[in-house]
Amino acid sequence: MIEKIKNKDAVIGIVGLGYVGLPMAYTCTSAGYKVFGFDVSDEKIKMLEDKKSYINDISDDQIVEMYDNQFNATSDFKLINEIDIVVICVPTPLNQYKEPEMDYIISATNSIASNLSHGTLVILESTTYPGTTEEVVKPIIDEKNLTIGQDYFLAYSPERVDPGNEKFNTSNTPKVVGGCTNDCNNFASEFYKNILSSDVHLVSSPGVAEMEKLLENTFRHINIGLANEMAIICEKLNLNVWEVINAAATKPYGFMPFYPGPGLGGHCIPIDPWYLSWKIKEQNYITKLIGTSSEINDQMPEYIIDRLFSVLNKFKKSINGSNIVVFGLAYKKNISDYRESPAVVIIKRLQELGANVTIVDPHVAQINSPYEVVEKIEMDSLNNYDLSLILTDHKEFDFECIVEKSVYTFDTRNTLNRHSNNDYEVL
Known part of the structure; x- marks a missing residue:
């Protein structure tokens, strides 16, 4: 295995070609490995075959580059038997009770176990609760009469993908690796050392x-x-929280600035702490800080709505019947991902209250979404709206112009780094 990895002879399989798996596939092909990408979505497979990307962090040109560098996308899991190293990058959502939904990991592991060849290294990267690798993945493979450390090797290495981050990506972000045995650790760490330009940090399990x-x-x-x-x-x-935080951030030690917003979004921060809360209940312990912070973060969209009531009240208007233009549907700037986005919650609530909402998002407008989203809006038309609401600070937005042309702007991201005034209010 070590020789195969060092000589670039190891064939890599990436299971799940989403926000984590596709960048990983690109990183592996760029490092000189032959890569099979597996996904159950025929739509994704077709787009990749047409040399089209569906995530921001990988361009169409990079898809072309991947295919030029021995990449193939497929939904045929029988090809797993040609793979030396399998990396699982499937979703791990919560169900309606905020409990981990393991179906994707279980399904992927079953497909892998049924087609595993002798000596294959399996690495789980999906974010999950402590114990998943050894309590969920390992037993499924063991059921095939395979012995860990002999017939196959197993490790966990958490993904650290930050969509839209222009400085850190899959290849230059340090990697943590924990294997089930010493050989599992050694093989997994050798793999990552050969595809990444970052450090690899080994842990005991x-x-x-x-x-x-x-x-x-x-x-x-x-x-x-x-x-x-x-x-x-x-x-x-009656204080400006942004000024307060910036003042505190002048301290060179003991303080790290975090900033408020309309709520949490994405597939990590709003979800991951619940894995821990769920798991630790087995030990008859209730997490306190996680529950409290969740209550605060979850109430932010409704807090924004309350602030909008006050804003419109200044003009003797109600939300019902008001024309509101919303800038940004994605959960963070410069990406198209709107999973768990607080903007979705806020827009839905505004519509329930009778507002006429126009959504502007240059990134989401370019993908298939259930929302009616426009890529841009004429700035001179903003005075036809009762309120401009900034929920995502995409670089494409001209915030100075938005404030200048709007009747009133409510800015949840402090995009202009200034105090509220007669036609502008900041969270």
Whole structure:
């Protein structure tokens, strides 16, 4: 295995070609490996075969480059038997009760186990609760009368994809690896060392690697919750929370700035802490900070609606019948991903209250979405709207012009870094 990896003879299989799997496939092909990409979505397979990308972080030209570098996309899992290293990058959503939904991991593992060749290394990258690798994935493979450390090798290495990040990507972000045995650790770390330009940090078990990923995102979840609560407190005290945070950030130690917003979005920060809360209930322990920060973050869309009531009241208007233009549907700037986006919640609530909502998002407008989204809007038409609402700070938006041309602007992202005035209000 080590020789195959070093000589670029190992064939790589990526199961799940989404926001994590597709960049991983690109990274592997760029490093000189033959790669099979597996996905159950025929639509994704067709787009890749047509040399078209469906995520922001991989361009059409990069898809062409992948195919030039021995890449094939397929839904035929029988081809797993040609693979030396399988990386699982499937979704791990929560169900309606905020419990981990393991169907994707279980289905992927079953497909892999049924077609596994001798000596294959299997790596799970999907974010999940501590114990998944050894309590869910391993037993499924073991049922095929395969012995770990002999017939196959298994490790966990959490994905650290940050969509839209122009500085850090799959290839240059440090990797954490936890294998079930020493050989599992050695093979997985050797694999990542040969495809990445970053450091590889070995830990003692898959459970440690699974737990550290949850710590990463729980840390952000709680600190964003604190920033959001500070925004609510500062508004009640007639203080500018952004000025307060920027002042605190001048301290060179002991403080890390986090900023408020309309709520949490994406497939990581709003979801990952719940894996931990669910798992630890087995030990008869209830997480307290996670629950509190979730309450604060989850209430932010409704808090934004309350602020909009006050804004429109200044003009003797109600939300019912008002014309509101919303800038941004994606959960963060410069990407098209609107999964768990607070903008979706806010827009739905505005429509329920009778507002006429126009959504502007240059990224979401270019993909198939259930929302009626326009790529851009004529700036001179903004005075026809009662309110401009900035929910996502895409670089394509001219925020100075939006504020200048709008009757009133409510800015949840502090895009202009200035205080509220007669025609502009910041969260």
